[in-house]
Amino acid sequence: MRISPSSRSLALLLLLFRSLALSRSPSLSRSLALPLSLSLSRSPSLALALCFSGLCRSPPVMISGGRVFVLPCVQKIQRISLNTLTLNVKSDKVYTRHGVPISVTGIAQEIYRDRKKFSEEVFKVASSDLVNMGISVVSYTLKDVHDDQDYLHSLGKSRTAQVQKDARIGEAQFKRDAVIREAHAMQEKISAQYVNEIQMAKAQRDYELxxxxxxxxxxxxKAESEMAYQLQVAKTKQRIEEEKMQVKVVERSQQIMLQEQEITRREKELEAKVKKPAEAERYRLEKLAEAQRAQLIMEAEAEAESIRxxxxxxxxxVEAKGRAEAEQMAKKAEAFQQYKEGAMVDMLLEQLxxxxxxxxxxxxQAQKITMISSGGGEVGAAQLTGEVLDIMTRLPAAVEKLTGINISQVRRPNQRCA
Structure with missing residues (x-):
């Protein structure tokens, strides 16, 4: 807040006067309450200025964006906007150098590029005239230029026709370009779609691979891990089995040592209890076997002598029997020589x-015999005996065929002697 030194002194003087009045007379203070009140005015923004005038303010003071104490009734404050003002200036029927009356309307903050030179000249003249009045021209632009004689319109017909022709040509070219671009766009779209599908297929293939x-x-x-786990388990089991085998080997070694000691003890025990008695028994049996062998030899020799x-x-x-049989045969031969056919018949009869x-x-030797008879002969045992006798009656014919001797015609020796 900016406060001038004179205002500060005046404010202090008034405060002192009021305090004295309050101490002496309350009614006087009430009557002086209004004139002695102070007002604080400030500018709310940089776009607003305060014009401070009145007591002790000649000429008026302009404050922009600040604060000031104001004494009512003796001082006055005014607020002035610092924003840019837009002024519409209209000039009716201004004659050109060719004698054509035209109307010109200007508006600040707008610029036409085709009227740049004219605007600059007008701006130069207007700025020098308005600055003396405390007004600064920021910009000047022609908004509209027209005439009542259609002069400007006539000048623009050819340009309008040219523009319309160019517009139609441009529209046709634009439509042609649009169709071409649409075709190119469709082709690019299809190509892009195919390329995208190819890329997707490649991506899918790469993904699958x-x-x-x-x-x-x-x-x-995973297989290596499982195999490693199984291998480790197998190694662990193998190591456990090896340790078990080592334990068994140690146990077996201890058992072997114990067995060897036991065998040694038993050998000594056997040597003491069995071997020596066995040797004695073996000696006895050897002597007994030698005696039995000698006995058997003697018995065999005696048996051989007995057999001999x-x-x-x-x-x-046998020799005596042979001699007797020989003598008997000799006697039979003599008898056969003497009786001839009769002796032969006698021998045959003995063999019948x-x-x-x-x-x-x-x-x-038959266990069962079934006899079948036709009813014309004997039955039972008589039939069987008859068949045996029938076979016997056929013997003379068989003997005759074998020897040429008819047994039925041979006489017995006793018959011939009679």
Whole structure:
């Protein structure tokens, strides 16, 4: 807050006077309350100025963006805006150098590029005239220029036609370019779509390949981890088994040592209890075996001698029997020589019972015999005996075929002697 020295002194003087009045007379203070009140005025922004005039203020003081104490009734404060003012200046029927009346309207803060030179000249003249009145011109621009004779309109027809032609040409070119660009855009869109799909396919392929590679790597690592775990478990089990085997080896070694000691003890015990008695028994058995061998040899020699003597006796008996049979055969030969056919018949008759026995031997070994008869002959045992006798009656014919001798025609020796 900016306060001038004179205002400060005056304010202090008034405060002192009021304090004295209050102490002497309250009614006087009430009557002086209004004139003695102070007012503080300030400028709310830099775009506002305070014009301070009155007692002790000649000429008036301008304060921008500050504060000041004001004494009512003796001093006055006015607020002036510092914002830029826009003035619309209109000039009707100003004649040009060609004698054409035109109307010109100007507005600040707008600029037309095609009227730049004219605006600059007007701005130069207006600024020098208005600055003497305390007004600063910030900018000057022509807003509109027109005439009542259609002069400017006539001048702009050719330009308007040219502009319209250019506009139509530009519109056609724009439409053509739009169609071309649309086609190019569609082509680029389709190409971009295909490229995008190709890129997506490549990305999908790369993803699948990477995923497969990563899956292989992960599965490999997992398998290696599992194999390492199993290998470690196997190694641990192997180490435990080796330690168990070492323990068993130690136990076995101890057992072997104990067994060796036990074997040594038993050997000594056997040597003391068995070996020596066994050696004595072996000696006894050897002597006994030698005695038995000698006995067996003697018995074998005696048996051999007995067999030899017995063989000699049997040989002598056989020899005697042979001599007797030879003598008997000689006598039979003499008898056969004497009786001839009769002796032969006698021998055959002696063999007939043996022949009958041999014929009936198969029947004797049969467990069951079934006899079938047609009703015209004997039945039962008579039939069986008859069949045996029938076989016997066929013998003379068989003997005759074998020897040429008819047994039925041979006489017995006793019949011939009669």
């Amino acid at each position: 990477k995923k497969a590679s990563y899956d292989i790597e992960v599965n490999t690592k 003597i017995k063989g000699d006796a049997e040989a002598f008996a 019972p043996l022949m009958a026995e041999e014929i009936s031997r198969p029947l004797a």
